[in-house]
Amino acid sequence: xxxxVKISIIVSIYKVEKxxxxxxxxxINQSYKNYEIILVDDGSPDNCPxxxxxxxxxxxxxxxxxxxxGGLSDARNYGLNxxxxxxxxxxxxxxxxxxxxxxxxxxxxxxxxxxICVGGLCTFFEGEVPNPSKRIKDAxxxxxxxxxxxxxxxxxxxxxxxxxLPLTIAKKNLFPVGKYHxxxxxxxxxxxxxxxxxxxxxxxxxxxxxxxxxxHAFGRASLDELDAADNLVSICKSKWPQLVKxxxxxxxxxxCQVLLSTDEKELRKFHVYTRISSFLNCYKQKMVFDxxxxxxxxxAAIILLLGEKYLRTIKKLL
Numbered sequence: 001x002x003x004x005v006k007i008s009i010i011v012s013i014y015k016v017e018k019x020x021x022x023x024x025x026x027x028i029n030q031s032y033k034n035y036e037i038i039l040v041d042d043g044s045p046d047n048c049p050x051x052x053x054x055x056x057x058x059x060x061x062x063x064x065x066x067x068x069x070g071g072l073s074d075a076r077n078y079g080l081n082x083x084x085x086x087x088x089x090x091x092x093x094x095x096x097x098x099x100x101x102x103x104x105x106x107x108x109x110x111x112x113x114x115x116i117c118v119g120g121l122c123t124f125f126e127g128e129v130p131n132p133s134k135r136i137k138d139a140x141x142x143x144x145x146x147x148x149x150x151x152x153x154x155x156x157x158x159x160x161x162x163x164x165l166p167l168t169i170a171k172k173n174l175f176p177v178g179k180y181h182x183x184x185x186x187x188x189x190x191x192x193x194x195x196x197x198x199x200x201x202x203x204x205x206x207x208x209x210x211x212x213x214x215x216h217a218f219g220r221a222s223l224d225e226l227d228a229a230d231n232l233v234s235i236c237k238s239k240w241p242q243l244v245k246x247x248x249x250x251x252x253x254x255x256c257q258v259l260l261s262t263d264e265k266e267l268r269k270f271h272v273y274t275r276i277s278s279f280l281n282c283y284k285q286k287m288v289f290d291x292x293x294x295x296x297x298x299x300a301a302i303i304l305l306l307g308e309k310y311l312r313t314i315k316k317l318l
Contacts (some may be wrong), residue, residue: 007035012075014042019094032102040079043069058175094128108198112140115194118163119204132203146197162205166209180221184228202303
C-alpha cells in the first residue's frame with residue numbers, strides 16, 4: 001500500500017499572482033496524502049506573500065517561509081532547510097501537476113525500489129492547451145545510465161522538476177545561487193549519487209513556458225546555458241569518459257538552441273557567436289554519425305553541413 005514515504009514539496013514563489021492558485025491547488029488535490037507543501041516567498045513584491053499566508057492558515061500541511069529575494073536557486077535551497085520529508089520534489093510556481101503526480105512517482109519507487117523517480121514533463125506555452133504524452137512506458141536505470149539518457153535527452157532531461165529524490169541528496173547538492181539553467185548544473189549530481197533511477201513517460205508535470213521571459217531572451221540565461229553545457233563535457237571527461245560523446249550531444253543541442261533563439265547580431269554583440277559557430281561546425285560531422293543522439297540533433301547536423309543559413313530557415317523543426 002502506498003503512503004509510507006513522506007514527501008516535501010518545495011515551491012519557490014516570485015511575482016506569480018496570475019499562476020499561483022493553479023499551482024497550489026494542483027498540489028492540495030493530490031491523491032497521495034503523505035506530504036507537506038513548503039511555499040517559499042522569495043521576496044515577491046506583489047500579493048503572493050499574503051496569498052501564501054492564507055493557504056498556510058487554511059491547510060495544516062502547508063508551511064510558508066518568507067525571505068529576501070535571492071533567485072530560484074536560493075529559494076529552493078532555503079526551502080530544503082524546512083523540509084521534514086524523506087523525499088523532496090521541486091515545483092515551480094507558474095507550473096502545475098496532475099492529481100496523481102505523487103502517486104505515480106511513489107508507485108515507481110515501490111515498483112523498482114528506486115532512489116530517484118522521474119515523471120513525464122509536458123511543456124506548453126501560455127494560451128496553449130497542454131498535449132500530454134499518449135505513449136506511456138516506464139524503465140529503471142543505474143545512476144550512470146540515467147545520466148547518459150539525460151545527456152542524450154532520451155526519456156530524461158536535466159530538469160530538477162517532475163522528480164522525487166531523497167532529501168539528503170538534495171541537501172548535499174544545492175543549486176548554484178546566481179545562475180540561470182540551475183538544473184543543468186545540478187541534476188547530473190543527483191543521478192550519479194544513487195543506484196537506481198526509475199522513469200515514466202506519463203505526463204504528470206505541466207511546465208508553462210512564458211513568451212518573452214528571461215529564459216527566452218538572450219542575456220545571462222543564455223550564457224549560463226552555454227557554460228552549463230561546457231561544464232557537463234568537462235565533468236564527463238574527468239569522471240565518466242564513457243559519457244563524453246553523450247555530453248557533446250547535449251552541448252550540441254544547447255548550442256543550437258541558443259543560436260536559433262537569438263539574432264546573429266545579438267550573439268556578436270555579446271561576443272559568443274564565434275564560440276557557438278566554431279563548436280557546431282567542428283562537431284557537426286560527428287553528430288551526424290552518433291546513432292544514440294536524438295533525431296533532431298542529427299538533422300540539425302546534416303543541415304549544418306549544407307550551411308548555417310539553412311539551419312536558421314527551418315529552426316521551427318528543431
